[in-house]
Amino acid sequence: MRKNSRLLAASIAALSLFAAACGDDDSGSSSKVIAGIAFDTGGRGDGTFNDSAATGGERAASELGVEIKELEAAVDEDRKANLELLAGDGAQVIVGVGFMFTDPMTEVAAANPDVQFGIVDSVVDAPNVSSLLFAANQGSFLVGAAAALKSTTGQIGFIGGQEIDLIKEFEAGYTSGAKYVNPDIVVNVKYLGPAGDNSAWGNVAGAKEIAAGWYAAGADVVYTAAGGSGAGTIEAAIEAGKWAIGVDSDQYLTSGDAAAQAVILTSMLKRVDVAVFETIKASVNGDKSGGIKMFDLSNDGVGYSTSGGHIDEFVSQLDEIKAKVVAGEIEVPTKP
Amino acid sequence: MKNPRLQRMLVTSASSLLAVFVALCICAVILLITGKDPIEAYRTLFGAAGETKVLQGALNRATPLMISAAAVAIGFKMNLFNIGVEGQMRVALLATAVAGAAVDLPAPLHILFCLVVAMASGAIWAGIAGWLKVKRGVNEVISTIMLNFVALSLVAWAFDSFFRAESTTGSLLVKTKELPTSAWFPDIVDRRLNGMFFVAILVLVLFYVLVWKTKFGFQLRASGANAGASRVTGVNPKRMVMISMLLSGALAGLVGMRALLGDVHAYQNNLAEQQGFNGIAVALLGRNHPLGIFISALLFGYLGEASGRLQLIDIPKEITTIMTGIIVLAVVIINEAVKRWDDRRIQHKAALALESAAVPA
Numbered sequence: 148m149r150k151n152s153r154l155l156a157a158s159i160a161a162l163s164l165f166a167a168a169c170g171d172d173d174s175g176s177s178s179k180v181i182a183g184i185a186f187d188t189g190g191r192g193d194g195t196f197n198d199s200a201a202t203g204g205e206r207a208a209s210e211l212g213v214e215i216k217e218l219e220a221a222v223d224e225d226r227k228a229n230l231e232l233l234a235g236d237g238a239q240v241i242v243g244v245g246f247m248f249t250d251p252m253t254e255v256a257a258a259n260p261d262v263q264f265g266i267v268d269s270v271v272d273a274p275n276v277s278s279l280l281f282a283a284n285q286g287s288f289l290v291g292a293a294a295a296l297k298s299t300t301g302q303i304g305f306i307g308g309q310e311i312d313l314i315k316e317f318e319a320g321y322t323s324g325a326k327y328v329n330p331d332i333v334v335n336v337k338y339l340g341p342a343g344d345n346s347a348w349g350n351v352a353g354a355k356e357i358a359a360g361w362y363a364a365g366a367d368v369v370y371t372a373a374g375g376s377g378a379g380t381i382e383a384a385i386e387a388g389k390w391a392i393g394v395d396s397d398q399y400l401t402s403g404d405a406a407a408q409a410v411i412l413t414s415m416l417k418r419v420d421v422a423v424f425e426t427i428k429a430s431v432n433g434d435k436s437g438g439i440k441m442f443d444l445s446n447d448g449v450g451y452s453t454s455g456g457h458i459d460e461f462v463s464q465l466d467e468i469k470a471k472v473v474a475g476e477i478e479v480p481t482k483p
Numbered sequence: 484m485k486n487p488r489l490q491r492m493l494v495t496s497a498s499s500l501l502a503v504f505v506a507l508c509i510c511a512v513i514l515l516i517t518g519k520d521p522i523e524a525y526r527t528l529f530g531a532a533g534e535t536k537v538l539q540g541a542l543n544r545a546t547p548l549m550i551s552a553a554a555v556a557i558g559f560k561m562n563l564f565n566i567g568v569e570g571q572m573r574v575a576l577l578a579t580a581v582a583g584a585a586v587d588l589p590a591p592l593h594i595l596f597c598l599v600v601a602m603a604s605g606a607i608w609a610g611i612a613g614w615l616k617v618k619r620g621v622n623e624v625i626s627t628i629m630l631n632f633v634a635l636s637l638v639a640w641a642f643d644s645f646f647r648a649e650s651t652t653g654s655l656l657v658k659t660k661e662l663p664t665s666a667w668f669p670d671i672v673d674r675r676l677n678g679m680f681f682v683a684i685l686v687l688v689l690f691y692v693l694v695w696k697t698k699f700g701f702q703l704r705a706s707g708a709n710a711g712a713s714r715v716t717g718v719n720p721k722r723m724v725m726i727s728m729l730l731s732g733a734l735a736g737l738v739g740m741r742a743l744l745g746d747v748h749a750y751q752n753n754l755a756e757q758q759g760f761n762g763i764a765v766a767l768l769g770r771n772h773p774l775g776i777f778i779s780a781l782l783f784g785y786l787g788e789a790s791g792r793l794q795l796i797d798i799p800k801e802i803t804t805i806m807t808g809i810i811v812l813a814v815v816i817i818n819e820a821v822k823r824w825d826d827r828r829i830q831h832k833a834a835l836a837l838e839s840a841a842v843p844a
Binding site: 216217218220221222223224225228229232246247249250269309311312313341343344345 | 543544638655656657747755757758761788790791792795800
């Protein structure tokens with residue numbers, strides 16, 4: 148069953164490349180710095196997390212003139228193989244997108260001490276690895292507050308992808324942000340799959356069903372942290388005339404569709420693009436320091452978007468809350 | 484060419500080779516349509532075969548595929564379609580990770596203990612589907628698919644609730660308690676090729692001996708080919724169903740052991756994922772024969788290992804997925820066509836022989 152759907156998706160992807168393939172060119176000037184981006188399974192095209200990382204790479208290509216090489220994993224063994232392949236192909240800096248790269252990167256970074264590495268959402272304790280962590284709970288706290296401020300029914304929802312710690316942080320921040328504004332608010336929570344169920348990141352129909360159910364039962368804002376599945380929530384919001392909240396990327400901008408833009412209240416921004424760009428930039432500048440780089444509200448590594456102007460009336464309130472979080476007056480939980 | 488078995492084998496191998504060739508041609512057309520150069524692509528893809536590292540990687544990737552294909556094939560021999568290898572593997576992974584970390588044994592015994600736990604837990608999980616089939620007549624395709632979902636959720640829940648070891652580094656990658664080094668399956672080539680490769684070979688050899696060289700194997704094949712007829716000869720089909728499900732599940736339990744004992748040394752989500760499903764394709768391509776399974780597992784392992792290189796020349800990874808899919812499809816279609824042709828040929832020969840024998844009488 149999985150095999151079939153993967154094949155189908157693959158064929159569609161191959162056909163859609165038809166259009167994309169035409170405009171490709173590369174003049175391989177050998178002096179260019181090569182930067183590698185290793186995506187996890189699922190990879191590009193989710194409109195959120197992975198695409199955000201890709202945006203960072205594109206920005207590095209245009210602003211810093213580096214050559215970007217991208218590899219996407221299909222199975223377990225690919226993660227290490229792809230990191231090695233990039234290192235062997237002359238990449239000076241390599242970013243692994245996702246915490247599943249933790250072990251492979253530990254190994255490959257040790258074997259390639261002259262290459263700089265970056266890992267998103269995890270910690271690899273090695274001198275040549277930057278661990279790029281995000282306080283997704285803080286960003287989610289703000290969109291939770293925005294949801295509570297916007298909600299007229301006092302009912303909102305959260306749809307997560309896989310039920311793993313990473314996504315529970317989003318839930319924890321969102322719920323506590325909403326309760327901070329309105330202690331009586333009802334927050335519905337559902338996950339699309341157990342840990343390890345990769346279909347949870349692309350389950351558009353599942354997210355749509357859940358969101359539509361909640362909208363029908365009186366909820367008016369639903370936040371989805373589930374990669375590509377979020378498109379389902381947006382569809383349901385369009386049909387119900389209610390609000391959806393995007394994740395990772397500014398989905399108002401990435402959706403590019405007027406009907407969707409009318410219902411995307413805001414997006415929780417997790418600036419993976421900034422993290423990727425900064426990691427590449429540091430390497431280009433000869434900075435070889437690794438260590439933990441925290442992206443949170445204080446350095447705008449996470450935040451909320453205002454595209455569309457649907458929350459303009461609350462921006463001053465939200466910025467007040469943000470200042471309190473930054474100052475440590477509000478402590479945002481990481482576990483629901 | 485007198486030996487009919489040899490003839491049949493030659494026909495089978497030729498048709499499989501033809502299928503691979505046809506699949507490569509179809510993929511070349513897909514590459515052309517998407518504006519890529521198929522010659523460059525295939526040169527990159529097969530050019531990597533000269534590198535030792537790539538070959539080691541291919542063998543390493545082939546290891547779980549060989550075992551999971553054998554697990555599927557043993558079911559096929561009994562006319563059972565065990566799609567639940569993935570779920571049986573998951574159950575065995577967690578059970579082995581937990582049991583293996585809980586005991587303290589000298590190295591070879593510890594590894595053996597882990598392998599036994601893996602086989603037992605895989606067999607138990609597969610046994611549920613076997614029991615349902617024997618007792619209640621539930622089609623094993625449905626029950627094993629459903630049990631895959633149950634296994635995924637159950638294992639995720641059990642892992643998350645009872646067996647996770649809190650990470651010390653702040654990493655979000657959560658695992659079970661690490662196995663003691665005595666349970667680590669040694670590498671043949673350090674961090675490149677794990678010793679489980681030999682276990683996989685052993686599995687294929689034993690699979691061959693069991694199915695083709697023992698009385699049990701004969702009964703299994705006979706019962707699979709015609710349950711009613713072999714029942715008359717005293718073979719209980721229900722018993723055969725149960726035994727082959729248990730055997731299949733035991734092998735399924737071993738599928739994830741290269742990843743668990745040979746690489747990560749702890750359970751984590753997504754460990755060895757898809758390896759149970761991929762075995763179905765390998766078994767189909769290898770026509771449920773150990774030698775065929777060995778060759779097709781190597782082919783799949785190689786394609787997987789080399790696919791990264793295609794991405795470096797801007798060919799999306801999906802093309803290798805498409806390629807494997809088309810190869811399997813082509814094999815199924817061409818094999819069936821060739822089998823019909825071959826059957827007709829044999830029938831025709833038999834008819835001729837009968838005719839010529841009938842004349843003098």
